Amino acid sequence: MEIWINPACSKCRSALTLLDAEGADYTVRRYLEDVPTEDEIREVLGRLGLEPWDVTRTQEPAAKELALKDWPRDEGARDRWITALAEHPELIHRPIITADDGTAVVGRTEEAVRDALSR
Numbered sequence: 001m002e003i004w005i006n007p008a009c010s011k012c013r014s015a016l017t018l019l020d021a022e023g024a025d026y027t028v029r030r031y032l033e034d035v036p037t038e039d040e041i042r043e044v045l046g047r048l049g050l051e052p053w054d055v056t057r058t059q060e061p062a063a064k065e066l067a068l069k070d071w072p073r074d075e076g077a078r079d080r081w082i083t084a085l086a087e088h089p090e091l092i093h094r095p096i097i098t099a100d101d102g103t104a105v106v107g108r109t110e111e112a113v114r115d116a117l118s119r
Contacts, residue, residue, distance in 0.1 A: 004031040004096040012095045015107040022117055031089050038086045044096060047104035052081035055093045062088040
Protein backbone atom coordinates (compact mmCIF):
# COMPACT_ATOMS: atom_id res chain seq x y z
CA MET A 1 0.00 0.00 0.00
CA GLU A 2 1.16 3.52 -0.73
CA ILE A 3 -0.02 6.76 0.85
CA TRP A 4 0.35 10.15 -0.83
CA ILE A 5 0.88 12.76 1.85
CA ASN A 6 1.79 16.33 2.58
CA PRO A 7 3.60 16.22 5.96
CA ALA A 8 2.07 19.59 6.89
CA CYS A 9 -1.46 18.14 6.59
CA SER A 10 -3.14 17.06 9.84
CA LYS A 11 -5.34 14.52 8.00
CA CYS A 12 -2.19 12.94 6.53
CA ARG A 13 -0.52 12.75 9.93
CA SER A 14 -3.66 11.19 11.43
CA ALA A 15 -3.77 8.58 8.66
CA LEU A 16 -0.10 7.71 9.22
CA THR A 17 -0.69 7.38 12.96
CA LEU A 18 -3.57 4.97 12.36
CA LEU A 19 -1.61 2.94 9.78
CA ASP A 20 1.27 2.66 12.25
CA ALA A 21 -1.06 1.69 15.11
CA GLU A 22 -2.49 -1.09 12.93
CA GLY A 23 0.97 -2.30 11.92
CA ALA A 24 0.29 -1.68 8.24
CA ASP A 25 3.00 -2.16 5.65
CA TYR A 26 3.03 0.97 3.50
CA THR A 27 5.21 3.34 1.53
CA VAL A 28 5.01 7.10 1.97
CA ARG A 29 5.02 9.33 -1.09
CA ARG A 30 5.45 13.02 -0.41
CA TYR A 31 3.61 13.98 -3.55
CA LEU A 32 4.57 17.65 -3.43
CA GLU A 33 8.22 16.60 -3.79
CA ASP A 34 7.74 13.38 -5.78
CA VAL A 35 5.08 14.78 -8.10
CA PRO A 36 2.83 12.20 -9.77
CA THR A 37 2.80 12.12 -13.55
CA GLU A 38 -0.39 12.54 -15.52
CA ASP A 39 -0.43 8.78 -16.12
CA GLU A 40 -0.07 8.10 -12.38
CA ILE A 41 -2.92 10.49 -11.67
CA ARG A 42 -5.08 8.71 -14.26
CA GLU A 43 -4.25 5.35 -12.67
CA VAL A 44 -5.11 6.56 -9.17
CA LEU A 45 -8.34 8.12 -10.41
CA GLY A 46 -9.27 4.76 -11.94
CA ARG A 47 -8.48 3.02 -8.66
CA LEU A 48 -10.55 5.60 -6.77
CA GLY A 49 -13.42 5.46 -9.26
CA LEU A 50 -13.41 9.26 -9.31
CA GLU A 51 -12.90 12.10 -11.76
CA PRO A 52 -10.08 14.66 -11.41
CA TRP A 53 -12.44 17.41 -10.24
CA ASP A 54 -13.55 15.07 -7.42
CA VAL A 55 -10.03 15.08 -5.91
CA THR A 56 -9.21 18.75 -6.54
CA ARG A 57 -8.76 21.23 -3.72
CA THR A 58 -10.64 24.13 -5.28
CA GLN A 59 -9.89 26.64 -2.50
CA GLU A 60 -6.12 26.58 -3.00
CA PRO A 61 -4.53 29.75 -4.46
CA ALA A 62 -3.49 27.86 -7.61
CA ALA A 63 -7.10 26.77 -8.16
CA LYS A 64 -8.24 30.36 -7.93
CA GLU A 65 -5.47 31.53 -10.28
CA LEU A 66 -6.51 28.88 -12.79
CA ALA A 67 -10.20 29.74 -12.28
CA LEU A 68 -10.95 26.03 -11.82
CA LYS A 69 -14.45 26.76 -10.58
CA ASP A 70 -15.28 27.86 -14.13
CA TRP A 71 -13.83 24.79 -15.86
CA PRO A 72 -16.25 22.28 -17.33
CA ARG A 73 -16.55 19.00 -15.45
CA ASP A 74 -17.02 16.60 -18.31
CA GLU A 75 -15.09 14.04 -20.35
CA GLY A 76 -13.88 16.71 -22.77
CA ALA A 77 -12.19 18.64 -19.96
CA ARG A 78 -10.81 15.61 -18.09
CA ASP A 79 -7.28 15.81 -19.52
CA ARG A 80 -7.10 19.53 -18.76
CA TRP A 81 -7.92 18.81 -15.10
CA ILE A 82 -5.35 16.01 -14.93
CA THR A 83 -2.68 18.29 -16.40
CA ALA A 84 -3.52 20.94 -13.78
CA LEU A 85 -3.14 18.37 -10.98
CA ALA A 86 0.23 17.23 -12.34
CA GLU A 87 1.46 20.80 -12.70
CA HIS A 88 0.05 21.91 -9.33
CA PRO A 89 0.11 18.85 -7.03
CA GLU A 90 -0.94 20.97 -4.07
CA LEU A 91 -4.41 20.81 -5.65
CA ILE A 92 -4.71 17.06 -5.02
CA HIS A 93 -6.83 16.04 -2.02
CA ARG A 94 -4.85 14.12 0.53
CA PRO A 95 -4.07 11.63 1.78
CA ILE A 96 -4.66 9.13 -1.00
CA ILE A 97 -4.10 5.52 -0.02
CA THR A 98 -3.68 2.86 -2.69
CA ALA A 99 -4.87 -0.44 -1.26
CA ASP A 100 -3.35 -3.85 -1.87
CA ASP A 101 -6.41 -5.01 -3.82
CA GLY A 102 -5.88 -2.43 -6.58
CA THR A 103 -8.36 0.11 -5.28
CA ALA A 104 -7.70 3.42 -3.53
CA VAL A 105 -9.36 5.75 -1.04
CA VAL A 106 -9.04 9.37 -0.07
CA GLY A 107 -8.17 8.80 3.58
CA ARG A 108 -9.51 11.99 5.11
CA THR A 109 -11.40 10.11 7.84
CA GLU A 110 -10.54 7.26 10.18
CA GLU A 111 -13.27 5.19 8.51
CA ALA A 112 -11.69 5.67 5.07
CA VAL A 113 -8.24 4.67 6.36
CA ARG A 114 -9.71 1.58 8.03
CA ASP A 115 -11.51 0.77 4.78
CA ALA A 116 -8.15 0.84 2.93
CA LEU A 117 -6.65 -1.41 5.61
CA SER A 118 -9.42 -3.96 5.16
CA ARG A 119 -8.88 -4.34 1.41
